[in-house]
Amino acid sequence: xxxxxxxxxxxxxxxxxxxxxxxxxxxxxxxxxxxxxxxxxxxxxxxxxxxxxxxxxxxxxxxxxxxxxxxxxxxxxxxxxxxxxxxxxxxxxxxxxxxxxxxxxxxxxxxxxxxxxxxxxxxxxxxxxxxxxxxxxxxxxxxxxxxxxxxxxxxxxxxxxxxxxxxxxxxxxxxxxxxxxxxxxxxxxxxxxxxxxxxxxxxxxxxxxxxxxxxxxxxxxxxxxxxxxxxxxxxxxxxxxxxxxxxxxxxxxxxxxxxxxxxxxxxxxxxxxxxxxxxxxxxxxxxxxxxxxxxxxxxxxxxxxxxxxxxxxxxx
Amino acid sequence: xxxxxxxxxxxxxxxxxxxxxxxxxxxxxxxxxxxxxxxxxxxxxxxxxxxxxxxxxxxxxxxxxxxxxxxxxxxxxxxxxxxxxxxxxxxxxxxxxxxxxxxxxxxxxxxxxxxxxxxxxxxxxxxxxxxxxxxxxxxxxxxxxxxxxxxxxxxxxxxxxxxxxxxxxxxxxxxxxxxxxxxxxxxxxxxxxxxxxxxxxxxxxxxxxxxxxxxxxxxxxxxxxxxxxxxxxxxx
Numbered sequence: 001x002x003x004x005x006x007x008x009x010x011x012x013x014x015x016x017x018x019x020x021x022x023x024x025x026x027x028x029x030x031x032x033x034x035x036x037x038x039x040x041x042x043x044x045x046x047x048x049x050x051x052x053x054x055x056x057x058x059x060x061x062x063x064x065x066x067x068x069x070x071x072x073x074x075x076x077x078x079x080x081x082x083x084x085x086x087x088x089x090x091x092x093x094x095x096x097x098x099x100x101x102x103x104x105x106x107x108x109x110x111x112x113x114x115x116x117x118x119x120x121x122x123x124x125x126x127x128x129x130x131x132x133x134x135x136x137x138x139x140x141x142x143x144x145x146x147x148x149x150x151x152x153x154x155x156x157x158x159x160x161x162x163x164x165x166x167x168x169x170x171x172x173x174x175x176x177x178x179x180x181x182x183x184x185x186x187x188x189x190x191x192x193x194x195x196x197x198x199x200x201x202x203x204x205x206x207x208x209x210x211x212x213x214x215x216x217x218x219x220x221x222x223x224x225x226x227x228x229x230x231x232x233x234x235x236x237x238x239x240x241x242x243x244x245x246x247x248x249x250x251x252x253x254x255x256x257x258x259x260x261x262x263x264x265x266x267x268x269x270x271x272x273x274x275x276x277x278x279x280x281x282x283x284x285x286x287x288x289x290x291x292x293x294x295x296x297x298x299x300x301x302x303x304x305x306x307x308x309x310x311x312x313x314x315x316x
Numbered sequence: 317x318x319x320x321x322x323x324x325x326x327x328x329x330x331x332x333x334x335x336x337x338x339x340x341x342x343x344x345x346x347x348x349x350x351x352x353x354x355x356x357x358x359x360x361x362x363x364x365x366x367x368x369x370x371x372x373x374x375x376x377x378x379x380x381x382x383x384x385x386x387x388x389x390x391x392x393x394x395x396x397x398x399x400x401x402x403x404x405x406x407x408x409x410x411x412x413x414x415x416x417x418x419x420x421x422x423x424x425x426x427x428x429x430x431x432x433x434x435x436x437x438x439x440x441x442x443x444x445x446x447x448x449x450x451x452x453x454x455x456x457x458x459x460x461x462x463x464x465x466x467x468x469x470x471x472x473x474x475x476x477x478x479x480x481x482x483x484x485x486x487x488x489x490x491x492x493x494x495x496x497x498x499x500x501x502x503x504x505x506x507x508x509x510x511x512x513x514x515x516x517x518x519x520x521x522x523x524x525x526x527x528x529x530x531x532x533x534x535x536x537x538x539x540x541x542x543x544x545x546x547x548x549x550x551x552x
Binding site (some may be wrong): 024079249269 | 371532
């Protein structure tokens, strides 16, 4: 049987519900020799800020139990560098895969200027607004401040008609509240979720192992938290959700889809196996076929649950 | 440890590396791939690495058994750039790996290199007969406890008056000592650096080292081999 993957999400056809997550696929070009990018749903670029950023001192990455920690520090060539050096390649080479540009800034003005500077360019579908990077000073400011988040999304909305996706931080009491704020402020979609703030200690030197001292934790360790955040967001709003956090295989991805995600992003797993995104795609297709589901949208958010409970209180 | 990977073996150059991991299909073995210098290649498609167990990751890799599959990505990065000059290779610990490859290549071409190889103690020294077979050379061994070879650090074996091309690979303190020697004596030196690495192909930007002009450069694609003058040696 033929299954239909994703139609009409963000006004586009996605040949696959699987995208590569921001920060794990560069600006596409680095991965092009390894996997057929045009066979996946798309990529989300490494963050783009108004000015170039040099990034953090090493160590920037380390393995953690069932995951990894990173504090790259949003190293990127800046708006002009992205438009001049990175976007032309994306425009030329990614005909089938959709591109979201991950945008980051220190102020509302920063974000708005990046979006304004990109909006007339060709070669990408929409924006993923990064209000949730834990690795720069004030990186989660917008993501954890309801008023600032609403102002930011409203301001960016006024600049663009392209799909506007907000990447949420899990570092809040209830992701659902922030999902609803994004919807009310005019966002078109959500990515749930970004990394969790974390720390690794070098017990020989008695210092933080990571140059930035703390970093963002990703990988299978955060899978259940990402699925939960997706579910909370689904209950709180009607926006399309890109599920992200710890996805290694189709089983992981389908958890997100059942919880309410219509697209998924594969991140850290691509480091372990560059083909992870392709395998996730194939696995989802197999699941749909085996279960007689004609289109992926029938599966999205179809999780059977009792009446939504309030978030659990901390135990102990 | 040896793998069968004809495609990688055929095009690897000394100083290049592979990312070695276990993939995603084995339950309970989450592991980020680790970078390993190519240690040797065989005409039968073999590719060899030196694996020493430091932590959980290298332990998991060390448990690979003959016939099992692993995931190798490579060859990656920029290798050593050698010319007609005589070569002295300075290795610390598993930093010996790229020089096994290089010495063997040179031996096959009828050339000799000087191979200086340092370890903490005699127990850590790789079997010299095997090394002789692999490299076609007899390494000069240095140990810090004097238990094997000469007593002292490997850099003690260098002659300031010589005009050879120096190549180094080993722990960061050793590379610093080597860099200081090269800069002081106006010698050409290329070093293979080590830094925590996520992807090996330039996407994660995790493995940076500081360049002489103050930029963060990626060890995976701009290195791992750098000329001494390309890097900032003032940092620890």
